[in-house]
Each structure stands twice: as structure tokens, then as C-alpha cells.
Amino acid sequence: MATASKPAAKVATNGATKKAAPPIDDEDSHGLMGASGQGYSWEEEYKRSWDVLQEDEQGSLVGAVNSIQMQMKRRRLNKDTKVVQRGIIRHLYLVIDLSRAMAELDLKPSRVECTLALAEQFVAEYFDQNPLSQLGVIITRDALAEKLTELSGNPTDHVDVIRKKANREPRGEPSLQNALDLARTSLAHVPAHASREILVLYASLTTCDPDNIIDTIDALRRNEIRVSVVGLSAEVQVCKTICKETKGTYRVVMNEGHFKELLFENIPPPPIAMAQNMSNLIKMGFPITRNFDPPTLCACHHKPIRKGYACPGCSSTICDIPTDCPVCALTLVSSPLLARSYHHLFPVDNYKEVIPGPPLPDVLATTATPLAGHCFACLQAFAPKAGASNAALVGLRSARYECGRCMNSFCWDCDVYVHEVLHSCPGCVNR
Amino acid sequence: MSCAEDINLLAVVVDTNPAAWAAAASDPDRPLDFVKIIEQLLIFINAHLSLKFDNELAIIASHADQSQFLYPLPPADPLDAADDEPSKPANVYKQFFDVDRAVVSKLKELVDDKRTKSAEHENRSMVAGSLALALSYINRIKRANENNSVQSRILILSISPDLPSQYIPTMNCIFAAQKVSTRIDVCRFSGRKYGGESVFLPQASHITAGIYLDIPEPSNLLQYLLYTFLPEPSMRKTLLLPHKDQVDFRAACFCHKNVVDVGYVCSVCLSIFCSLSKKCPTCQTVFPAPK
Numbered sequence: 001m002a003t004a005s006k007p008a009a010k011v012a013t014n015g016a017t018k019k020a021a022p023p024i025d026d027e028d029s030h031g032l033m034g035a036s037g038q039g040y041s042w043e044e045e046y047k048r049s050w051d052v053l054q055e056d057e058q059g060s061l062v063g064a065v066n067s068i069q070m071q072m073k074r075r076r077l078n079k080d081t082k083v084v085q086r087g088i089i090r091h092l093y094l095v096i097d098l099s100r101a102m103a104e105l106d107l108k109p110s111r112v113e114c115t116l117a118l119a120e121q122f123v124a125e126y127f128d129q130n131p132l133s134q135l136g137v138i139i140t141r142d143a144l145a146e147k148l149t150e151l152s153g154n155p156t157d158h159v160d161v162i163r164k165k166a167n168r169e170p171r172g173e174p175s176l177q178n179a180l181d182l183a184r185t186s187l188a189h190v191p192a193h194a195s196r197e198i199l200v201l202y203a204s205l206t207t208c209d210p211d212n213i214i215d216t217i218d219a220l221r222r223n224e225i226r227v228s229v230v231g232l233s234a235e236v237q238v239c240k241t242i243c244k245e246t247k248g249t250y251r252v253v254m255n256e257g258h259f260k261e262l263l264f265e266n267i268p269p270p271p272i273a274m275a276q277n278m279s280n281l282i283k284m285g286f287p288i289t290r291n292f293d294p295p296t297l298c299a300c301h302h303k304p305i306r307k308g309y310a311c312p313g314c315s316s317t318i319c320d321i322p323t324d325c326p327v328c329a330l331t332l333v334s335s336p337l338l339a340r341s342y343h344h345l346f347p348v349d350n351y352k353e354v355i356p357g358p359p360l361p362d363v364l365a366t367t368a369t370p371l372a373g374h375c376f377a378c379l380q381a382f383a384p385k386a387g388a389s390n391a392a393l394v395g396l397r398s399a400r401y402e403c404g405r406c407m408n409s410f411c412w413d414c415d416v417y418v419h420e421v422l423h424s425c426p427g428c429v430n431r
Numbered sequence: 432m433s434c435a436e437d438i439n440l441l442a443v444v445v446d447t448n449p450a451a452w453a454a455a456a457s458d459p460d461r462p463l464d465f466v467k468i469i470e471q472l473l474i475f476i477n478a479h480l481s482l483k484f485d486n487e488l489a490i491i492a493s494h495a496d497q498s499q500f501l502y503p504l505p506p507a508d509p510l511d512a513a514d515d516e517p518s519k520p521a522n523v524y525k526q527f528f529d530v531d532r533a534v535v536s537k538l539k540e541l542v543d544d545k546r547t548k549s550a551e552h553e554n555r556s557m558v559a560g561s562l563a564l565a566l567s568y569i570n571r572i573k574r575a576n577e578n579n580s581v582q583s584r585i586l587i588l589s590i591s592p593d594l595p596s597q598y599i600p601t602m603n604c605i606f607a608a609q610k611v612s613t614r615i616d617v618c619r620f621s622g623r624k625y626g627g628e629s630v631f632l633p634q635a636s637h638i639t640a641g642i643y644l645d646i647p648e649p650s651n652l653l654q655y656l657l658y659t660f661l662p663e664p665s666m667r668k669t670l671l672l673p674h675k676d677q678v679d680f681r682a683a684c685f686c687h688k689n690v691v692d693v694g695y696v697c698s699v700c701l702s703i704f705c706s707l708s709k710k711c712p713t714c715q716t717v718f719p720a721p722k
């Protein structure tokens with residue numbers, strides 16, 4: 001955000017204040033002065049957000065606010081669309097710090113409430129995006145680590161334990177080492193083709209460890225476990241080292257929104273290193289649905305069910321998939337579950353922004369015919385070309401994005417929608 | 432309770448694949464007349480519009496080589512400013528008139544367009560493309576009415592066979608629809624020389640909690656449309672509606688397209704195979720030898 005808005009701020013201040021100020025070279029005479037020449041450079045960050053906001057002729061801020069929002073969206077959008085090998089089948093332990101440090105109120109309503117609410121959302125989204133993956137929850141407090149759920153593919157199990165009141169009370173010191181060791185031993189039996197990960201939500205600045213944590217890091221590395229940490233207070237050296245050594249990411253949150261953003265960065269499956277070839281062919285069963293008129297008992301939970309699946313390996317009755325058959329241990333999935341992951345493997349290329357040339361009306365007048373006046377997908381008309389009269393629209397981006405393969409134009413709402421939700425280009429699939 | 436204030440958005444996808452309709456017209460047992468089907472569809476659409484004044488509508492033609500919005504028309508479409516605009520008869524509701532006119536003229540355009548091109552496009556229909564357009568349009572209406580809740584659903588009138596190359600886009604659309612709880616209803620025609628079993632569409636309606644109906648008697652289409660597909664989603668739980676008992680979630684292997692119970696899945700690209708091999712044909716990954 002800061003880097004994106006820098007040029008805009010400069011332009012605005014040059015136009016507005018340079019004329020009035022005597023022509024002194026700011027850089028030489030006041031080394032500490034910021035680009036605007038009106039304050040110290042460390043204050044710039046706060047100034048900029050105001051400088052960017054320019055009223056248009058009608059005195060409205062709508063256009064300016066829109067363009068800032070658009071910039072933020074673009075930043076989130078321009079992610080890597082290279083086709084890389086990803087560890088689609090993941091095993092992840094979510095480690096939540098529940099020490100005293102979690103009771104602080106700097107995140108609203110409190111660190112612990114904010115974290116657990118986001119953790120719930122994370123679990124739901126994780127299984128939505130990684131249907132073949134598993135997850136487990138570990139908490140650490142009173143210098144101990146406690147495993148709340150074993151690795152499993154059922155989101156409700158995890159959400160239930162997160163919601164339990166006893167698991168929401170922060171107290172004592174956290175123990176990073178105990179938590180990591182517990183997660184590591186639990187991940188040890190995971191098959192080689194699956195990725196092993198630990199994601200730590202860490203509020204404390206200290207850790208209460210029984211032993212040398214460097215040994216734990218070595219063990220994690222040996223087991224090829226990737227550890228990522230989201231810090232809630234400030235950067236901690238030991239977390240930084242752990243993440244660096246295990247090729248994970250370490251980020252510290254600034255506010256609630258940023259917290260969510262950082263946490264959700266861990267939802268797309270991470271690319272796997274080409275060197276460590278853990279790929280394999282996995283035997284999977286595709287069960288058929290079955291209706292039972294007198295209800296029958298499922299083999300997994302021993303509950304009466306009317307609708308279920310029959311394991312193709314041993315014909316046991318299962319109530320829900322994906323799961324491992326409780327009798328013959330065959331992995332049971334369905335073709336839509338596999339399809340849910342395909343968009344990670346075949347992402348839509350980023351659209352290119354179509355920037356009208358500087359002499360805006362003339363250029364468009366000559367090439368007006370090939371450019372459709374509306375979004376290909378939703379029929380939204382593009383901003384009027386004669387937008388030059390509107391001051392807000394000058395600073396605004398063209399709001400027209402083009403697919404490099406089918407050459408159709410899309411509005412920015414559709415651009416966001418296609419890349420974040422739909423995962424297929426509406427133009428390309430119509431060919 | 433809140434359904435009184437909801438905006439009801441219906442997106443209709445009409446399969447206009449000429450080859451399939453031509454085959455259907457000459458079917459010995461159950462001939463289908465495209466014009467009659469469209470007439471009945473238009474009555475159904477008018478019924479949807481007349482239920483409430485702010486009911487929203489989109490109609491998309493899923494043609495052999497493209498998808499086209501039939502309604503609403505793109506902004507600044509020449510048709511809007513046509514000189515030979517027939518004047519609206521005094522006793523016709525304006526919106527009915529607009530929709531009927533747009534659909535009929537756009538369909539004519541499509542059919543004429545087809546005649547100019549050679550018959551290079553065979554028996555296929557861009558259902559995934561139409562679904563993508565419908566979902567983008569639904570997304571736009573939802574964004575424009577952020578303060579009201581928008582109830583959206585999609586109705587597909589389908590006659591063409593599945594297009595295997597559209598499997599991934601179709602599934603992506605289904606999941607996108609599921610995310611915003613947009614139901615996908617499917618109304619499927621089949622006879623001896625057309626239609627046939629679809630694998631994708633039953634999954635679409637199953638995953639999104641929509642209705643899948645094989646039309647048993649096409650001449651009574653209107654009745655099925657009005658009784659089954661007109662009630663808005665909030666009313667559906669109180670109605671006894673047809674449902675498909677068994678949905679086939681088995682997968683076809685990528686190597687022979689055989690349906691398999693137990694298969695082998697590449698852990699890198701999730702391709703499905705019916706037997707073990709050393710190398711994945713899809714992503715070229717070499718697998719370590721089994722122990």
C-alpha cells in the first residue's frame with residue numbers, strides 16, 4: 001500500500017504546495033524532511049493516506065476512495081499464476097498460543113477472541129480449498145502443549161473444540177518447544193506423499209521450554225516439516241529462526257484485518273520443492289451413494305443413517321466422505337472432491353490492465369470499434385471514455401482488464417471474481 | 432420471514448446447440464420442436480417476472496461455439512436503438528414485451544450466424560461458458576444490492592451431451608455457485624437420438640442442492656417448469672419435489688475413460704488411473720518404485 005501510493009502523493013504535493021513554497025532544495029537543506037517538505041520523513045506514512053484523497057470537481061471523495069480500494073484489490077490479485085507442483089494433500093497442525101499474552105486487548109475484542117474467531121474461519125476455508133487434506137489443533141499454555149484434535153478431515157470436529165469454553169481461557173506461559181515436539185511426533189506417521197506443516201499463532205514474546213529448542217529445529221528439518229508462524233505482538237528471534245530453517249514464513253500482524261490476511265495466506269497449498277520428490281500414486285476408492293430404507297448403522301460412528309456410501313473395498317457403510325475406511329483403511333473420495341483442487345493446479349492467468357493512452361479521447365476514437373463498451377462477463381458498461389472531465393476519473397485506473405488468451409475485456413469486479421472464486425476465465429471457456 | 436424483501440434472481444441457460452435440436456426434431460418417438468420449447472420457456476419467464484415487480488432475470492444461450500446473453504442485452508446494443516422497433520401493444524406489460532423481443536431477436540441472430548459458418552462445430556454446447564457468464568452476472572447483481580439479500584438460482588435447459596474438455600470449468604462453476612448458495616436446477620431432455628445420460632449436470636444440482644429433472648413428456652414442459660422450477664428456493668422445503676436418488680460420484684480414469692471403483696491418484700496433479708504405472712502421463716512426474 002505504502003509503495004503503491006508514493007508516486008501519487010508526490011504528484012499531489014508538487015502540484016499543490018511547491019508553487020507557494022520558496023524554491024529551496026528540500027533534500028539538501030533538511031535531511032530529515034520528507035518528500036512533501038512539510039514534516040519529518042517518519043511522519044509521511046500518516047500524511048500520505050490524506051494526500052492521496054483528492055476531491056473531484058463536485059467535492060466528492062467517492063472516486064478517490066474507489067481507486068484506493070481498487071489498488072488494494074489488485075495487489076491481492078496479482079499473485080503467482082505459474083503452474084507449480086503443489087502439495088495438494090496436506091497435513092497441518094494448527095498450534096494456538098493460549099498463554100497470558102493472549103489476554104491483551106490490542107486486537108478487538110481481545111487477542112484470544114480475535115484469534116479463535118479467525119481460527120474457526122481458517123478451518124472452514126482450509127477444508128474448502130484443500131478437500132483431501134487433514135488438520136489437527138494443538139494449544140499451548142501453562143508451559144504445556146495439549147493436543148485438542150488428532151489429524152482428521154472433518155471440519156466440525158475442529159471447530160467444536162475451538163468453540164469449547166475450556167479451550168478459550170488464556171493462562172500461564174506458552175511452550176513453543178513442547179508444542180512443536182508434540183506436532184512433530186504426531187506428523188511422523190504421515191505418508192511421504194503428503195506435505196507436513198505446522199502453523200503457529202503466537203502471541204507471547206517468550207517461551208518456556210524444557211530443553212534446547214535448536215534440537216527441535218533440527219528434528220523438524222530432518223522430518224521435512226514446514227513451520228510457519230503468525231506473530232501477534234512483535235518479531236521474536238526464535239520464531240524467525242524456526243521459520244527460516246524449515247522454509248516456512250514468519251509474519252507479524254498489524255491489526256485485525258492484517259491478521260486475517262496473513263492467516264489466510266496459509267490456505268493455498270504451498271509449492272513443494274522439486275528436489276524432495278514425495279510424489280506417488282495413491283490408491284483411492286470412489287464409493288457410490290446408497291439409500292437405506294430402514295436406517296442402518298455406519299461403520300465409522302455407529303450412528304443410524306438413511307443415506308451413505310458403500311466402501312468399494314470391503315462394502316462397509318460409511319456416512320460421509322472424504323475419509324479412510326474404518327475397516328479396510330482405503331482412502332475414500334469422490335470425483336467432485338478431487339475436482340475441487342484442480343484450480344490450484346490450473347490457475348487463471350492474471351488479466352492485464354488496459355491503460356488508455358494519454359490523449360484519451362483521440363486514441364479511443366480511432367480504435368473504438370474493437371473495444372467492446374462493456375464487460376464480457378457481466379455486461380457492466382465501462383467507465384465513460386470522456387471521463388477526463390471528471391477529476392476523480394483521471395486518477396482512476398481504466399477499470400478494464402484483458403485476458404491475454406481470449407482477449408476479452410472484464411470489469412474489475414469480474415477480474416476479482418474470476419481469480420478468487422470462479423477460477424475459470426468466462427471468455428476462455430466459451431471457445 | 433425475510434423472503435418478502437429478497438430480490439429473486441433467476442438465470443436461465445438455454446442450450447441452443449443446433450445439431451442436437453435438429454436431431455431432436457426428427458426423433459421418431461419423441462419429436463421436439465425448438466420453437467414450441469422456447470414459447471413455453473417464455474411463458475415460464477413471464478410468470479417469474481410477474482411474481483414480484485423487482486424479480487431479476489438473465490437469459491443466456493449456450494450455443495455450439497459461444498455463449499450469448501439473450502437478456503439483458505449488453506449496453507448500447509444496436510437492437511436498443513433499432514429504427515424498426517415495433518411499437519408495444521397497449522395491453523402488454525412492458526417488461527414481458529422487452530424480454531420476449533430481446534430473446535426472439537437474439538435467437539434469430541444466433542441461428543442466422545450459424546448458417547453463415549460451416550458445420551465445423553458439431554454436437555456440443557458451451558454449458559460451462561454459459562454458467563460462468565451467469566455466475567458473473569449474479570455476482571454483479573449481488574454486489575449492486577449489497578444491502579438487500581439476493582436469492583439467486585440458475586436453471587439449465589439441456590439437450591447436448593457432456594463435453595469432456597469442459598469438465599474442470601464446469602466443476603469450478605459448480606463450486607462457485609455452491610459458495611454463494613446459488614442452486615443449479617437442471618431440466619434435461621432426452622430421447623432416442625438426443626440427450627442421453629449426463630454425468631456433469633446431476634452433480635451440479637446435487638452439489639448445489641438444486642433439482643434435476645429428466646423431462647418425461649416434453650410437450651408438457653410448461654407444467655414441469657411452473658410446478659417444479661418456479662417456486663422460489665425458500666418455498667422449496669415445503670413442497671414435494673422430484674429428486675434424483677442416486678448420483679454417480681465415481682470417477683473415470685484418465686487413461687481409458689473407464690468408470691472405476693478403486694483407482695490410483697497422482698499425488699501431484701490428482702489425475703486418476705486404473706492401474707499402477709511408473710510415470711504420470713498428465714504431469715510427467717516419475718514415481719518412486721513401489722517397495
Ligand SMILES: [Zn+2]
Pocket residue numbers: 298299300301302303318319320
Ligand atoms: Zn459415520
Ligand SMILES: [Zn+2]
Pocket residue numbers: 311312313314315316325326327328329330
Ligand atoms: Zn473398506
Ligand SMILES: [Zn+2]
Pocket residue numbers: 375376377378379380410411412413414415567571
Ligand atoms: Zn464484469
Ligand SMILES: [Zn+2]
Pocket residue numbers: 403404405406407408425426427428429
Ligand atoms: Zn480468457
Ligand SMILES: [Zn+2]
Pocket residue numbers: 684685686687688689704705706
Ligand atoms: Zn484406465
Ligand SMILES: [Zn+2]
Pocket residue numbers: 697698699700701702711712713714715716
Ligand atoms: Zn500427475
